[in-house]
Amino acid sequence: MVHERTRSVVQTRDFLRDLSRDSSLPETIRLQAKHLLRHYPEAADIWLAGKLEERRKEELSQLADNYGPLHPALSCWLVAEPLFCDESSKSSSP
Incomplete structure (x- = not known):
């Protein structure tokens, strides 16, 4: 459903942000999350x-x-x- 898809995209940004800040993860994972976030839309944009x-x-x-x-x-x-x-x-x- 449309509202589920929208919510999922918004929550994915939060998930990527959390991954990028989690120091228990390998640096390659954190860097990849940061790179993906670089052009990922903000919740307000969605x-x-x-x-x-x-x-x-x-x-x-x-x-x-x-x-x-x-x-x-x-x-x-x-x-x-x-x-x-x-x-x-x-x-x-x-």
């Missing part, structure tokens, strides 16, 4: 991406309602499952 996806879908729906059928390239966005959800959709379970 939640924002989800919010933007929801907004895009709402606005495309309004366009279709007001002006008729959309170009097929735009219509596919209406039926595609979003990659992420916004923060208001997040689940409190681990």
Whole structure:
């Protein structure tokens, strides 16, 4: 589900951060975690991406309602499952 995928991506950043700081791990593991974190999105970026996806879908729906059928390239966005959800959709379970 979208909220599970979103939560998983957000929690992966925390996991990588914890790995990078764990002095009981070999240095190669810590360095690899640091390198992966370098360009890994922050939680706020993930939640924002989800919010933007929801907004895009709402606005495309309004366009279709007001002006008729959309170009097929735009219509596919209406039926595609979003990659992420916004923060208001997040689940409190681990």
